[in-house]
């Protein structure tokens with residue numbers, strides 16, 4: 001289902017089209033051709049804005065694919081920042097380094113071909129942003145790990161939190177292993193929004209992005 005009225009989405013997309021960086025367009029074209037679930041341009045803008053708004057310089061991404069979401073984070077942190085990307089497919093690392101290199105955005109990139117949570121555990125210190133976009137049955141563990149290592153004033157940002165409306169019972173399950181994911185995501189939404197250390201809201205763009213700011 002469309003979370004946002006397509007006419008409104010088209011309007012926002014039109015405004016966002018002023019960004020005519022060719023590498024960005026290439027990455028979007030690859031997603032369209034292969035049905036790869038990138039976060040998309042509007043949510044990408046949200047990622048950059050949020051990261052810039054808190055002066056982020058150190059970011060951990062759980063589930064990076066070929067670097068589209070990292071493209072936006074890299075614009076925010078600049079070449080002296082630090083972004084950890086994770087994915088289990090080495091081909092995604094190769095593609096990400098190619099795209100981000102050609103865009104001049106590979107300065108802060110550290111790509112781990114590994115399970116996101118294992119790579120997170122192996123990378124010490126606090127983060128300004130932990131961004132999560134892995135398989136959804138991994139979300140409870142990702143949140144549990146991340147929330148302890150986000151600095152006060154930092155953010156947990158996580159994609160697909162409306163899961164095509166299924167968290168609200170307004171669309172049919174996909175009839176595959178993702179049947180159970182709606183319940184899992186709903187559980188994580190409720191856990192995050194009830195956490196007294198965070199203030200949070202789901203931004204209802206594309207498939208819903210939760211933004212949780214650590215306040216204490």
Ligand SMILES: C[S@@+](CC[C@H](N)C(=O)[O-])C[C@H]1O[C@@H](n2cnc3c(N)ncnc32)[C@H](O)[C@@H]1O
Nearest residue numbers: 038039063065068069087088115116133134135
């Ligand atoms: C939705 S895509 C990520 C898209 C990316 N955030 C973007 O917007 O460009 C999810 C990616 O995470 C990877 N992935 C899924 N579960 C993972 C896990 N537990 N650890 C590491 N990578 C994982 C998948 O292989 C896939 O490439």
